Structure formats: C-alpha cells, structure tokens
Amino acid sequence: MSTAHHRKKQPVFVRQQLLEVAARLASEKGMTAVTLDAVSGASGVSKGGLLHHFPSKNMLLEALFDSLLERLDAAIEEAMRADPLPHGRFTRGYLHACLALRDQPQGNKDWAQVTMVLLSEPHLRQRWREWVRERSEEYVGTDSSVDAAIVRLATDGIWLADLLGSHDMDQSARQRLVDRLVELTQL
Amino acid sequence: MSTAHHRKKQPVFVRQQLLEVAARLASEKGMTAVTLDAVSGASGVSKGGLLHHFPSKNMLLEALFDSLLERLDAAIEEAMRADPLPHGRFTRGYLHACLALRDQPQGNKDWAQVTMVLLSEPHLRQRWREWVRERSEEYVGTDSSVDAAIVRLATDGIWLADLLGSHDMDQSARQRLVDRLVELTQL
DNA sequence: TTGACGAAACCGTCCAACTGGTATGTTATG
DNA sequence: CATAACATACCAGTTGGACGGTTTCGTCAA
Numbered sequence: 001m002s003t004a005h006h007r008k009k010q011p012v013f014v015r016q017q018l019l020e021v022a023a024r025l026a027s028e029k030g031m032t033a034v035t036l037d038a039v040s041g042a043s044g045v046s047k048g049g050l051l052h053h054f055p056s057k058n059m060l061l062e063a064l065f066d067s068l069l070e071r072l073d074a075a076i077e078e079a080m081r082a083d084p085l086p087h088g089r090f091t092r093g094y095l096h097a098c099l100a101l102r103d104q105p106q107g108n109k110d111w112a113q114v115t116m117v118l119l120s121e122p123h124l125r126q127r128w129r130e131w132v133r134e135r136s137e138e139y140v141g142t143d144s145s146v147d148a149a150i151v152r153l154a155t156d157g158i159w160l161a162d163l164l165g166s167h168d169m170d171q172s173a174r175q176r177l178v179d180r181l182v183e184l185t186q187l
Numbered sequence: 188m189s190t191a192h193h194r195k196k197q198p199v200f201v202r203q204q205l206l207e208v209a210a211r212l213a214s215e216k217g218m219t220a221v222t223l224d225a226v227s228g229a230s231g232v233s234k235g236g237l238l239h240h241f242p243s244k245n246m247l248l249e250a251l252f253d254s255l256l257e258r259l260d261a262a263i264e265e266a267m268r269a270d271p272l273p274h275g276r277f278t279r280g281y282l283h284a285c286l287a288l289r290d291q292p293q294g295n296k297d298w299a300q301v302t303m304v305l306l307s308e309p310h311l312r313q314r315w316r317e318w319v320r321e322r323s324e325e326y327v328g329t330d331s332s333v334d335a336a337i338v339r340l341a342t343d344g345i346w347l348a349d350l351l352g353s354h355d356m357d358q359s360a361r362q363r364l365v366d367r368l369v370e371l372t373q374l
Numbered sequence: 375t376t377g378a379c380g381a382a383a384c385c386g387t388c389c390a391a392c393t394g395g396t397a398t399g400t401t402a403t404g
Numbered sequence: 405c406a407t408a409a410c411a412t413a414c415c416a417g418t419t420g421g422a423c424g425g426t427t428t429c430g431t432c433a434a
Contacts (some may be wrong), residue, residue: 009402009409030308031218036394044413047395053409057394120307121190121217127353132353146367153344154337160347161340164312168320181334198383223420234421244420359396 015053017043019064026064027113031120034061050087058123065118068111075100090139091148095155095181113163133180138139145183154181202240205230206251211252214278214300216305221248245310252305255298256318275372278335279328282342282368289349299350334371341368 006089019074025034036057040050053062075097083089102113118124136144158177161167169177170184208230212221223244227237241247262284264276270276288298305311323331330339345364348354354362 002253014409028309030310032308035392038394039417048399048408048412052411053393055395065362095295101213117307119306119351121219123213128351129353132351136354146363147344150337150367150371153348155340155344156347157340157343160343161232161319164306164319165324166316167336176333180337184337201383222418224418233385235386235423235425238421239382239384242421 011053014043014045014062018045018050018060019067020055022060022064023114024052026117031117031175034117036060053075053164054157061118061121061124062127064114065124067129068115068118069100069127071111072097073179085186086142088143088148090143091151091185092182095178095185098155098159102159102184116160118162143185145187153185201230201232201236204246205232205237206254208249209247210297210301214297215302220269221304223247247315248258248305248308248311252311252314253299254341255302255305256314258288258298261282271315272373273329275330275335276330276337277322278338278372279369281339282372284345285342286365289346298348303350325362329374332374334374336366338371340370 011080018039022034022039024043025038036047036050037058043050050060050131054063076093079100080089080093080095083092119128195351205226207224209221212225223234224238226247227234230237237247241250263280266287267280267284268278270279306315
C-alpha cells in the first residue's frame with residue numbers, strides 16, 4: 001500500500017536523531033530499554049529506516065559510543081589548548097573536559113549516564129580500554145605522576161557520582177574540590 | 188507427569204546459587220544476557236523454581252544488588268575496626284574495602300563488574316544513592332574534608348578502572364598509589 | 375512413634391508480547 | 405534513471421511471567 005512515506009530525506013539529521021533517542025532511552029530506562037523498536041518508534045522513524053542507517057543493533061551502540069568519545073576528545077583538546085603549563089596538562093584537560101560535558105546545554109547532558117550504560121556491554125569496554133591506553137602512552141612524559149593518576153581517577157569518580165546522582169554538592173564545594181584537584185596536578 | 192523432581196530441598200543454597208549465576212552472567216555477558224531462562228538454566232533450576240525464590244526479574248536484580256552492598260558494608264566495617272585513627276577512618280575503610288573485595292579469592296572476583304552492570308539499571312541507582320547519603324551523614328564529623336572526598340572519588344575511579352581493565356598497573360605502582368591516598372586522608 | 379496435613383520448595387508447560395533481523399517494496403533527489 | 409533514503413510486512417526465536425502440578429519437610433495430635 002502507499003499512503004505514508006512522504007518523509008523528506010534528511011540522512012544526517014535522522015542519523016543524529018536516532019543516536020540521541022538511543023542515548024536518552026539508555027540513560028532514562030537502562031540498557032534493556034534500548035531496543036530497535038523503541039529507538040525507531042521514539043524517533044518517528046520506521047525500524048527499516050533505523051536498520052538502514054545502522055545495519056545491526058551492535059553497530060548502533062558502537063556508533064553511539066564512538067560519538068561520545070569524539071565529543072570527549074574534542075573537549076579535552078579544547079581545554080588543553082587553553083593551558084600553558086605542560087606538566088599535568090592532559091590530566092587537567094581530562095578533568096575540565098569531563099566537567100564541561102556535564103554542563104553542556106546543547107545535546108544531552110546525560111553524557112555520563114549513557115557512557116556508563118554503554119560500558120555495561122562488554123564488547124564496548126574494549127574500545128574504552130584502547131582509548132585509555134592510547135592516551136596514557138601519548139602523555140607519559142607529562143602526566144605519569146602518582147598525583148596525576150589520582151586526579152584522573154577522582155575525575156572518573158566525579159563522573160560516576162554525577163551520573164548516579166549521589167554526592168550532591170553545592171557550587172562552592174565543587175569549586176574547592178576542583179581547585180584542589182588542579183593543585184595536585186601541579187605538584 | 189512425574190519423573191524428575193527429586194531435588195532435595197535446599198532453599199538457602201539454591202537462592203545463593205541463583206544469585207551467583209546471575210552475577211556471573213551479568214559480568215561476563217552484560218545485562219542483556221541476564222534473562223530468567225539463562226539464570227535458571229545455568230543454575231540447574233527450573234524457571235518456575237527461580238520465580239519461586241524471586242517473584243520477578245526486578246526482585247532478582249534487587250536482591251543481587253543488596254547482597255553486594257551487604258558484602259561491601261561488612262568489608263568496610265572490618266577495615267575500620269583495624270584503624271585506630273578517627274580522622275578519615277571511614278574514607279580509609281572505604282578505600283581498603285573496595286581493594287579487598289577485588290582480591291577476594293572466594294566468591295566472584297567480579298564484584299566490580301556486577302555492580303557496574305547493575306548500576307546501569309536506573310531503578311537500582313536509587314538504592315546506591317541512599318547508601319551513599321546514609322554514610323556521608325553518619326561520618327560527617329570525621330570524613331568531610333576536601334581531600335577525603337577526593338580519596339573516595341579516586342577509590343570509585345579505581346573500582347571503575349579495575350572493572351574496565353584499563354589502567355593495568357603493576358603491584359608496586361598500585362602500592363604507591365594507595366599509600367598516597369591514605370596519606371591524603373590524614374591531612 | 376507414627377502419620378496426617380498444610381505450607382514451602384520446586385517442576386514443566388503454555389502464552390502473548392516482544393526481540394533483532396530479512397526481504398521487498400516505494401519515494402525522493404542528484 | 406540510478407541510487408540512497410526511507411517504509412511495510414513478515415518471521416523465527418526469545419522474553420518475562422502466569423499457572424497448576426508434584427514433592428519434600430516441619431509440626432503436632434493421637
């Protein structure tokens with residue numbers, strides 16, 4: 001039959017839309033809610049359309065994860081450009097990038113949530129492992145002190161606490177925390 | 188019909204078994220692999236049996252999460268008993284407990300993995316939030332410095348890195364890390 | 375000591391809804 | 405008009421869970 005696909009063709013937009021919906025579902029209702037039907041339905045796209053852009057569910061998840069990593073990379077690079085001191089620069093960049101992504105107005109502020117949910121899928125952890133390994137090798141000269149490692153770990157902790165909604169701090173407490181972390185990177 | 192249920196009644200053991208299997212499945216194959224069929228099958232228990240112990244899938248997951256929290260509490264309390272210095276005692280307990288659970292020979296060493304996977308389910312995050320809030324209120328007198336918060340966050344980071352398999356450190360590097368963290372709790 | 379009896383532990387089956395995925399369209403756009 | 409961007413229909417397998425049955429076990433009267 002034939003009444004209803006007069007949709008305008010907007011491949012990039014639709015693809016973006018699908019990823020965003022998948023992210024929202026993941027963060028709001030958990031991994032088990034991310035199904036092809038749910039994603040396509042909530043995007044106003046048919047399942048066929050979804051599977052045209054992402055040939056399988058795994059591909060969809062991997063694409064989503066990759067887009068998050070890209071955003072993280074971009075944020076880190078931006079933060080590092082504004083930092084004149086080489087020693088500990090990557091660690092500070094990582095810290096500020098994670099904080100910045102959280103407060104980003106555009107896109108989903110669920111960055112942390114989504115990442116977490118995605119990391120619960122074993123086959124996506126591999127990608128993260130590689131990401132970490134590459135960075136730690138690249139910045140071994142400037143960011144390998146014990147204190148730097150602690151700051152990076154604490155950053156992950158903030159990211160985690162953020163997503164879990166535990167540790168609700170006021171603005172000033174958080175500022176003191178960040179100040180102290182930055183101080184540690186400079187020792 | 189009637190050939191095959193001559194199983195001895197061992198309610199506690201079977202219940203335990205079901206939880207362990209669920210944990211193993213979660214850590215090895217991710218949340219999507221934790222299905223009633225999979226859990227009951229791998230436990231040598233029928234699905235009916237499983238649903239007798241845990242009236243729904245959510246109840247199963249909640250029970251699993253609770254059992255992990257209990258183990259964490261026990262480990263923290265044990266670590267705190269061996270610590271004579273009040274200031275920062277809870278934070279050190281938290282740190283050492285998390286490290287100890289990782290190296291536990293008995294049970295599953297997948298404690299971190301399972302927790303992570305479970306936390307990807309939104310309705311279980313609430314429980315974690317409550318856990319954190321209770322503790323942070325209880326130990327506000329001794330563990331509310333900025334450095335203590337950093338140590339706790341870094342502990343979460345270690346826990347995270349551990350489960351993701353990133354940051355593979357050798358024994359001595361880890362020891363220096365822990366030493367420095369303990370030092371921070373004493374400032 | 376026994377044995378009846380009810381509850382708890384466990385089993386096997388069935389089902390409707392949903393799962394990821396295929397196959398085959400139809401339409402827009404260069 | 406060729407190809408990419410969608411839609412529609414359909415499928416085989418899986419899902420959570422309802423349901424009614426069977427077996428074990430503690431208890432308590434006789």
